Amino acid sequence: MAFDTDLAGSPVGGASEERRSVGDLLICIDRAICVGFEDCITAAPGAFRLDAEGIATFSEPEGIERDRLLAACAACPVDALSVLDAAGRRILP
Ligand code: SF4
Numbered sequence: 001m002a003f004d005t006d007l008a009g010s011p012v013g014g015a016s017e018e019r020r021s022v023g024d025l026l027i028c029i030d031r032a033i034c035v036g037f038e039d040c041i042t043a044a045p046g047a048f049r050l051d052a053e054g055i056a057t058f059s060e061p062e063g064i065e066r067d068r069l070l071a072a073c074a075a076c077p078v079d080a081l082s083v084l085d086a087a088g089r090r091i092l093p
Pocket of ligand 1: 055
């Protein structure tokens, strides 16, 4: 499967990770890294939300335009959000 490894061949997706395919992107939230700063939510309201523990989870990223979604993922100050393209190449961070 295209989304199973990054460019270096490292596995993508641990027990703390949530993934969502959105168009040609695979977005991964590493919930072990997220510290709830909400920069991603500010950048793309509706794509992400904080759960009851104050950690980012998906909301409705399918409704967000691609460039805004990428900007939201790039905004994470601790690189908790990673993005792969359809070929499995890492776009962010
Ligand atoms: S910007 Fe990063 S640290 Fe902040 S809520 Fe989003 S994923 Fe978590």
